[in-house]
Amino acid sequence: MFDTLGLICMIWWHMMLFHPLHADTQCMESDAQESPIKNVNVDWRRKMELSWESSRNFSEYICTIMDGDEEYIEIEVDSPLCIFPVKIYMPLHKGVSFVIKVPNTNISKQCTYLPGGMNGSAIENFSCVIYNIFLMNCTWQAGRDAPADTQYFLYWQKSIEDNQMECERYIKDENCRNVGCIFQNVSIGIEKAYFLVNGSSKDSLIQFYDEYIDLYKTEILTAPLNVTANCTRDSSGCIITWHPPLTSHEKKAKCFQYEISIQNKDEPKEEKKLPQVWTDTYEFQNYNEKKRYTLKIRARGKNCLVSSNWGEWSEPIEFGQGKDYFIFVILFLIALGTISITLLLYCLSKRYCSLKNIFPPIPQPRDKLISEGDIQIEYVDLPTKSHTEEVTRIEE
Numbered sequence: 001m002f003d004t005l006g007l008i009c010m011i012w013w014h015m016m017l018f019h020p021l022h023a024d025t026q027c028m029e030s031d032a033q034e035s036p037i038k039n040v041n042v043d044w045r046r047k048m049e050l051s052w053e054s055s056r057n058f059s060e061y062i063c064t065i066m067d068g069d070e071e072y073i074e075i076e077v078d079s080p081l082c083i084f085p086v087k088i089y090m091p092l093h094k095g096v097s098f099v100i101k102v103p104n105t106n107i108s109k110q111c112t113y114l115p116g117g118m119n120g121s122a123i124e125n126f127s128c129v130i131y132n133i134f135l136m137n138c139t140w141q142a143g144r145d146a147p148a149d150t151q152y153f154l155y156w157q158k159s160i161e162d163n164q165m166e167c168e169r170y171i172k173d174e175n176c177r178n179v180g181c182i183f184q185n186v187s188i189g190i191e192k193a194y195f196l197v198n199g200s201s202k203d204s205l206i207q208f209y210d211e212y213i214d215l216y217k218t219e220i221l222t223a224p225l226n227v228t229a230n231c232t233r234d235s236s237g238c239i240i241t242w243h244p245p246l247t248s249h250e251k252k253a254k255c256f257q258y259e260i261s262i263q264n265k266d267e268p269k270e271e272k273k274l275p276q277v278w279t280d281t282y283e284f285q286n287y288n289e290k291k292r293y294t295l296k297i298r299a300r301g302k303n304c305l306v307s308s309n310w311g312e313w314s315e316p317i318e319f320g321q322g323k324d325y326f327i328f329v330i331l332f333l334i335a336l337g338t339i340s341i342t343l344l345l346y347c348l349s350k351r352y353c354s355l356k357n358i359f360p361p362i363p364q365p366r367d368k369l370i371s372e373g374d375i376q377i378e379y380v381d382l383p384t385k386s387h388t389e390e391v392t393r394i395e396e
Ligand SMILES: *[C@@H]1O[C@H](CO)[C@@H](O)[C@H](O)[C@H]1NC(C)=O
Pocket: 055, 056, 057
């Protein structure tokens, strides 16, 4: 696009007003003649503002701004000032180009905003994740060509209206270099948040990295709450109920979709991933009372500002009576039967069967008998003793 303009020479270099970031703006003109457009000025601090002076009065100008990914915005103005919409969310670290054109003429001026600093010194692999509702971690890796003494600093702005704040708790590597940041109390808003990581070193200027992020997209949803399975004897199904996961911002139940996993404990390989459901109840039809199941549920967002990645599984809960229960019942019945039969055989092995033989009377303590002086009872006990001896003899 710019080739057609016949760019010829660099006219001037201009240090950016956005002073905390080392960067330069470099402008080129469309022809050798002196351009009527002069003194181009950029101000990113509050709004993205492009202003210039013109030696001739034109009724119309067109400003175009584009970032390294060739996304661009074009606006038309009738005075030498372009104010770009606040929410253009264009990161600056890859460089930004802008063009001022006067329609129906060949007059135009192209300027490029180039981040300064040593190539390869900027951080890489920046990513953030929100977990446990309010906590956020952002991590990065030091630039591969960054000098050993490079230290990085993270600044962020939750939205255009919020102030820029530095990270309060850095995650450090073994060399005490900052490689991440922990945020303690994050709430997800509707606007993209702006993150900037710059750095310093004694030896060289460190390039900065910046990015706009939709915070909700980075959230790992917590598990659905209060998962229950209610299986009643009279119906063949189980009613499974739960509550949506907690989030810092979205409360509507319709924003969540769920995946239910029901696993038969005896066949651990056969995991049933049931169809994704929108409600917060589900009827499990193929319930078999003789089996034992584990149940877990996870959620994701749909059509709302909620992460569309699956969140955490809920703690597995178990339901159903299971084989164990039936084995226990059967073992109990077998044990009961064995005892009954043993007793029966024992009785049959005698000529007669009486309670007295099965449960012989327990002899009373002697001293008690003596103190009472009742000799009669001691005498009555004697035949029992002889009887026991008799039994022993028979068995021999
Ligand atoms: C441009 O127009 C303004 C008024 O609209 C006038 O004051 C100014 O002198 C004009 N400049 C040139 C270079 O013609």
